[in-house]
Amino acid sequence: MNAEILSAAGHQATEKAFLxxxxxxxxxxxxxxxxxxxxxxxxxxEKILAAVQDHALHAELRLQLQAALDETxxxxxxxxxxxxxxxxxxxxxIFTASGDSTLVSTRGVAGFSVSLHYPIRYIxxxxxxDPTVGVHPGDGFLINDCxxxxxxxxxxxxxxxxxxxxxxxxxxxxAMHEGEIGAKVPGGMGPTIESKWDEGFKGSPIKLxxxxxxxxxxxxxxxxxxxxxxxxLADLKARLxxxxxxxxxxxxxxxxxxxxxxxxxxxxxxxxxxDETKRRIREMPDGTVRVRLFCDDTMREPAxxxxxxxxxxxxxxxxxxxxxxxxxxxxxxxxxxRQSQTVTLLxxxxxxxxxxxxxxxxxxxxxxxxxxxxxxVDCDQEVPVALCMQPMFKVxxxxxxxxxxxxxxxxxxYAKIKAGWFNQPQTIIYGGLNQHMDSVGNMCGxxxxxxxxxxxxxxxxxxxxPNFGAYTDIGEAEHAEENLPFIYAISKxxxxxxxxxxxxxxxxxxxxxxxxxxxxxxxxxxxxGGSYFPSTQGLFGGYACPVYAVARIRGKNLLDEMxxxxxLFQASMEYLMNQRPxxxxxxxxxxMAVPFEFYAEGELFMMSQGAGGGYGDVLERDPELVMKxxxxxxxxxETARDLYCVAYDEALMVVDAARTVARRQxxxxxxxxxxxxxxxxxxxxxxxxxxxxxxxxxxxxxxxxIYAGPYGKGLPGQLPPIYMPDPMVVENQRLxxxxxxxxxxxxxxxxx
Amino acid sequence: MKVLxxxxxxxxxxTEQWECRSCNHVHGSARExxxxxxLIYDRDPREIHRPLLDPARYQFNFSPDPKACVIYEYYCSSxxxxxxxxxxxxxxxPLHDIEFDIDALKAQWATREEMREGGxxxxxxxxxxxxxxxxxH
Numbered sequence: 001m002n003a004e005i006l007s008a009a010g011h012q013a014t015e016k017a018f019l020x021x022x023x024x025x026x027x028x029x030x031x032x033x034x035x036x037x038x039x040x041x042x043x044x045x046e047k048i049l050a051a052v053q054d055h056a057l058h059a060e061l062r063l064q065l066q067a068a069l070d071e072t073x074x075x076x077x078x079x080x081x082x083x084x085x086x087x088x089x090x091x092x093x094i095f096t097a098s099g100d101s102t103l104v105s106t107r108g109v110a111g112f113s114v115s116l117h118y119p120i121r122y123i124x125x126x127x128x129x130d131p132t133v134g135v136h137p138g139d140g141f142l143i144n145d146c147x148x149x150x151x152x153x154x155x156x157x158x159x160x161x162x163x164x165x166x167x168x169x170x171x172x173x174x175a176m177h178e179g180e181i182g183a184k185v186p187g188g189m190g191p192t193i194e195s196k197w198d199e200g201f202k203g204s205p206i207k208l209x210x211x212x213x214x215x216x217x218x219x220x221x222x223x224x225x226x227x228x229x230x231x232x233l234a235d236l237k238a239r240l241x242x243x244x245x246x247x248x249x250x251x252x253x254x255x256x257x258x259x260x261x262x263x264x265x266x267x268x269x270x271x272x273x274x275d276e277t278k279r280r281i282r283e284m285p286d287g288t289v290r291v292r293l294f295c296d297d298t299m300r301e302p303a304x305x306x307x308x309x310x311x312x313x314x315x316x317x318x319x320x321x322x323x324x325x326x327x328x329x330x331x332x333x334x335x336x337x338r339q340s341q342t343v344t345l346l347x348x349x350x351x352x353x354x355x356x357x358x359x360x361x362x363x364x365x366x367x368x369x370x371x372x373x374x375x376x377v378d379c380d381q382e383v384p385v386a387l388c389m390q391p392m393f394k395v396x397x398x399x400x401x402x403x404x405x406x407x408x409x410x411x412x413x414y415a416k417i418k419a420g421w422f423n424q425p426q427t428i429i430y431g432g433l434n435q436h437m438d439s440v441g442n443m444c445g446x447x448x449x450x451x452x453x454x455x456x457x458x459x460x461x462x463x464x465x466p467n468f469g470a471y472t473d474i475g476e477a478e479h480a481e482e483n484l485p486f487i488y489a490i491s492k493x494x495x496x497x498x499x500x501x502x503x504x505x506x507x508x509x510x511x512x513x514x515x516x517x518x519x520x521x522x523x524x525x526x527x528x529g530g531s532y533f534p535s536t537q538g539l540f541g542g543y544a545c546p547v548y549a550v551a552r553i554r555g556k557n558l559l560d561e562m563x564x565x566x567x568l569f570q571a572s573m574e575y576l577m578n579q580r581p582x583x584x585x586x587x588x589x590x591x592m593a594v595p596f597e598f599y600a601e602g603e604l605f606m607m608s609q610g611a612g613g614g615y616g617d618v619l620e621r622d623p624e625l626v627m628k629x630x631x632x633x634x635x636x637x638e639t640a641r642d643l644y645c646v647a648y649d650e651a652l653m654v655v656d657a658a659r660t661v662a663r664r665q666x667x668x669x670x671x672x673x674x675x676x677x678x679x680x681x682x683x684x685x686x687x688x689x690x691x692x693x694x695x696x697x698x699x700x701x702x703x704x705x706i707y708a709g710p711y712g713k714g715l716p717g718q719l720p721p722i723y724m725p726d727p728m729v730v731e732n733q734r735l736x737x738x739x740x741x742x743x744x745x746x747x748x749x750x751x752x
Numbered sequence: 753m754k755v756l757x758x759x760x761x762x763x764x765x766x767t768e769q770w771e772c773r774s775c776n777h778v779h780g781s782a783r784e785x786x787x788x789x790x791l792i793y794d795r796d797p798r799e800i801h802r803p804l805l806d807p808a809r810y811q812f813n814f815s816p817d818p819k820a821c822v823i824y825e826y827y828c829s830s831x832x833x834x835x836x837x838x839x840x841x842x843x844x845x846p847l848h849d850i851e852f853d854i855d856a857l858k859a860q861w862a863t864r865e866e867m868r869e870g871g872x873x874x875x876x877x878x879x880x881x882x883x884x885x886x887x888x889h
Binding site for chain 2: 285286287288289290291292294296302304308405408409411413417456495497498501503531532533534537538540541542543544546547548549550551573574577578587589590591608615616617618619636638639643667668669670671672674675676677678681682685686687689690691693694696700701702
């Protein structure tokens with residue numbers, strides 16, 4: 001040993017170097033996961049782009065490769081087996097060698113792809129030079145743990161390096177919502193997931209493909225961690241085929257245009273998006289727009305969790321400030337990682353703010369994100385994140401609303417000014433044995449039936465697409481019925497007042513009900529919020545969506561009842577629940593997070609998709625449009641009369657224009673009469689702390705302290721771990737107290 | 753120069769005042785929260801979002817919980833237009849949703865032409881006009 005090693009400093013340095021080279025567990029890398037910015041130009045990119053660039057050639061390449069991605073998307077969509085991806089919940093993309101996305105398929109969920117720079121950077125940092133892994137032509141990597149990238153664990157993504165000879169020039173991917181990953185409950189998502197160990201298979205990047213072939217041992221490992229092993233195999237093959245097709249299209253482009261043109265285009269496209277974004281941000285007014293949103297259910301109990309956000313634009317940068325959010329929950333699945341929140345901002349920018357630009361990570365380059373580490377929007381690695389979509393989707397809505405306010409007065413906009421899209425993944429997750437007695441656990445495509453927000457010049461669309469994707473599908477009821485042991489007893493039925501009211505109304509959405517058919521074990525669950533507090537919001541005086549519930553009828557085989565008396569059944573949730581036509585059955589309405597249970601044959605599980613927010617003052621809605629809504633069953637007569645203040649002949653459905661004007665004028669006067677001044681309102685209505693009768697989490701009235709429900713309050717980072725009690729224990733305690741109370745009243749206290 | 757900010761609000765850059773786009777009422781300083789100049793009403797959300805299921809039978813009936821949710825409605829004090837509907841928790845202070853830098857706005861609009869309607873988007877669509885709106889834009 002030399003003198004340097006023997007010195008204290010030398011010893012420390014040696015120890016540090018040893019530990020760095022011999023990590024016991026590589027794990028997610030915060031240096032990678034907390035950085036959403038682009039990689040610097042590589043030496044190769046620098047050399048190519050130093051020369052004069054042919055922008056017409058870049059445009060040609062952009063169109064050609066975009067077409068290739070859309071082609072592979074369509075092929076994969078038609079060959080996959082998992083229901084979500086069959087409904088378009090997937091994406092294909094091309095990345096630079098450094099891992100920055102440069103082009104993403106037009107359709108589907110671009111968010112899946114644009115979050116894959118994280119695992120690509122991880123592979124390049126840790127695996128590329130590791131002789132036990134390496135990166136070679138024909139390799140393919142699978143990832144599904146969002147702690148390494150991606151969105152949440154039910155999403156599984158396959159991505160491959162693309163080599164030109166020995167040079168790594170790009171990566172390609174086929175990403176999709178797989179669904180079944182062997183979690184505590186079917187489908188990988190559920191209210192009762194209370195630990196990261198309940199989340200099922202957690203795939204860090206795994207080399208599942210070598211020499212363009214799936215490795216049987218590792219495929220078997222992934223299958224062995226799923227309730228749907230056959231579907232896992234089918235989808236891996238579909239993804240591999242899609243990646244190979246994209247790779248081939250890149251090879252075609254290399255041959256046609258040359259290496260420098262293609263590699264230069266990959267980087268130039270990113271820099272074009274970055275620079276154009278910078279220019280557009282500079283056009284916007286400087287200042288701050290704030291959006292107040294709440295998650296209202298931990299998935300096991302009602303609670304208000306502050307999810308408010310502020311967007312501050314200064315010159316050519318925007319800061320998204322998520323501070324003040326609720327603290328993370330140690331035993332609830334509602335937490336989200338910082339990178340997940342960041343990716344969701346990108347989804348909103350791609351779909352609602354600058355949809356004309358190529359979808360890629362560069363859209364985020366001018367953004368900075370501020371969070372409270374340890375909050376439920378920047379949680380640590382150890383808490384469950386299976387339902388991270390709750391806080392994530394709030395970012396989509398917040399960005400929609402904030403950019404509508406930034407952009408309203410701008411001479412040039414790049415998308416519609418609009419109210420919030422519906423923002424809950426409202427669908428039924430099923431699990432059990434299907435009609436062929438195979439194990440299944442997945443979701444209904446109805447998740448994609450979210451309604452659009454009202455626009456500045458038009459009503460929102462009904463059940464058009466999920467807020468996180470474009471041009472997707474909701475699946476065919478008949479297709480599901482052929483395979484799964486249920487029937488759509490109520491299918492895609494619009495119901496009145498399920499829309500955000502306003503000068504332009506938000507889109508409506510449909511209710512549906514699954515009735516169990518067959519006697520094999522099979523069950524349902526749901527996993528969303530929005531049962532207490534409306535989840536999406538209106539704009540400029542428009543109202544929000546309503547709240548939602550699950551309704552179920554149990555304890556009777558309704559199929560048997562209907563055989564005897566078919567007239568008892570009507571395909572309407574409100575009729576069945578309010579009229580209760582099946583004697584002896586139990587009728588329940590529950591919040592939207594319903595834990596998984598098996599259901600017997602003939603039991604009925606009902607819910608509704610959600611509506612978009614409204615735009616503008618209801619008193620400005622064209623009375624003829626109000627009549628049209630009424631005729632189409634989109635609103636109730638009470639809403640037409642009392643909220644829109646339209647006078648009409650109820651038999652003929654003809655507007656009385658004069659009486660409508662008078663009624664609306666009277667309503668304006670009534671508003672002025674009941675409205676309070678700012679000072680009076682503050683004196684009478686504003687309180688220094690949250691209400692005592694609700695569980696509240698997060699800052700209150702800009703307080704620096706974070707309220708933590710039963711745990712009091714504290715500054716960010718100083719709160720204890722938030723462990724919520726088991727709802728069944730809470731209910732048991734309530735019942736025991738009630739029994740004790742009744743026993744005391746009956747004089748039985750203390751008696752055995 | 754007047755800069756449009758919302759469907760019902762604009763800022764007069766010369767006077768630095770918020771103005772109503774429906775009735776031209778001058779609300780107050782554009783350097784402050786416009787809501788300070790509105791009339792405010794805390795609306796029970798059940799009045800807007802009526803129950804689908806029988807509330808006598810079901811707690812969860814598609815109508816918001818008034819313990820958790822209230823709607824702050826902001827009205828123009830002159831014409832009664834509903835300028836904003838803010839969903840919040842009972843007792844929370846009103847949100848300062850739009851806080852633009854007025855000096856930066858003046859500099860930005862020094863070289864722009866005044867607009868009387870909202871801008872055009874990439875599809876070239878402008879807000880439709882409806883006779884029933886009750887105000888001129």
